[in-house]
Amino acid sequence: MLSTIRSTLTATGFVAIALITCAPAFAQDAQVPQTASQHEARARSYKTEAAGYRKSAEEHKRMAVAYAKLHPDFKGGVKNPWNEKMAKQCEVLAKEFDQLANDTEKASEFHAMRARELKEQETAIAAGGEKRAR
Numbered sequence: 001m002l003s004t005i006r007s008t009l010t011a012t013g014f015v016a017i018a019l020i021t022c023a024p025a026f027a028q029d030a031q032v033p034q035t036a037s038q039h040e041a042r043a044r045s046y047k048t049e050a051a052g053y054r055k056s057a058e059e060h061k062r063m064a065v066a067y068a069k070l071h072p073d074f075k076g077g078v079k080n081p082w083n084e085k086m087a088k089q090c091e092v093l094a095k096e097f098d099q100l101a102n103d104t105e106k107a108s109e110f111h112a113m114r115a116r117e118l119k120e121q122e123t124a125i126a127a128g129g130e131k132r133a134r
Contacts, residue, residue, distance in 0.1 A: 036122065039115035046108035050101045057097035064090035 033039045064087045073080045 033111065033114070036115040036118035039111045039118065043108045043111035043115065046104050046111065050104040050108060053097045053101035053104060057094040057101065060090040060094040060097065064094075 031038075033042050067086045067090070068083045071080055071083055071086075073083065
């Protein structure tokens with residue numbers, strides 16, 4: 001019992017140290033876009049990421065078909081239960097990847113819209129400055 005408590009306390013201590021050490025580094029990595037060009041870059045990044053998710057979804061759809069071909073149903077018309085399990089698993093993953101792609105595309109659209117807004121603001125500010133200079 002004492003060794004279990006000691007192990008738990010030791011593990012908790014290691015986790016706490018890891019969190020304290022890693023948290024500041026992670027916070028520094030997280031950057032909120034401020035400029036139009038930063039929003040455009042983030043939009044491109046999300047668009048690329050979404051394409052990767054779509055590709056993964058398609059791969060899982062193809063995997064289900066390929067698995068069924070490699071592991072046919074049993075003789076006498078009895079369904080291979082693993083085909084059903086694998087098809088269901090691949091279908092679930094494909095749907096999840098499709099949802100990730102949709103969400104990531106929405107994030108890309110937001111950042112593209114925000115970049116346009118900032119460019120319009122910059123143009124309006126520049127135009128206002130030209131009028132004052134005259």
